[in-house]
């Protein structure tokens with residue numbers, strides 16, 4: 001699976017024109033992705049600089065990306081986030097620095113701005129070959145092998161030429177790294193008894209399903225690229241927002257909320 005900021009942006013824009021129900025969400029997500037792409041390019045394009053992996057040290061450069069994201073949210077975010085963006089813009093550097101460091105050390109999927117700001121940084125960190133420092137997260141199956149972040153979305157893909165069958169992968173919620181994962185196993189607790197694992201779909205999205213576990217009561221959405229090769233897991237996951245509503249109604253907790261808070 002080859003994903004870039006551009007393929008994500010294009011997919012969000014495309015799906016926004018197709019889905020009445022998720023149009024607003026996807027339009028906002030596309031704006032967010034454009035701001036994240038700008039942040040990423042700022043970091044990547046900075047002459048004579050590579051991230052150290054210690055956020056504290058890299059903050060002076062990362063800080064320069066804050067304004068662009070706040071502006072994008074102010075321009076097209078939902079009212080609560082617009083309000084928060086304004087207050088963060090007023091609060092000054094120190095407050096945002098602390099919030100970013102806290103998110104780096106102990107990630108939370110409910111800190112929208114911090115998560116959105118750190119994704120481009122962590123992506124560039126992964127690509128530039130630095131190691132994330134000061135982030136002592138538990139390393140276990142189901143966690144990103146690069147940064148320890150939780151999985152945002154699961155996907156099935158067709159086999160590589162020469163391989164016997166297709167595989168499953170997870171996408172990291174923090175650095176967007178993709179890693180292979182066993183097919184029939186809960187990404188949260190490792191449950192592998194088929195009777196405890198449920199898959200739920202709605203006819204509206206034939207290539208997206210809820211992958212739920214009755215042992216830990218967590219779920220993640222899975223995007224089936226063998227059914228729809230054009231899908232972009234991170235974006236199609238957001239588009240299938242109705243499945244989150246269904247999962248919450250049935251008492252399941254998402255392993256990691258996505259950037260639009262679902």
Ligand SMILES: [Zn+2]
Pocket residue numbers: 144145146147148149172173174175176177
């Ligand atoms: Zn990661």
Ligand SMILES: [Zn+2]
Pocket residue numbers: 186187188189190191213214215216217218
């Ligand atoms: Zn589980």
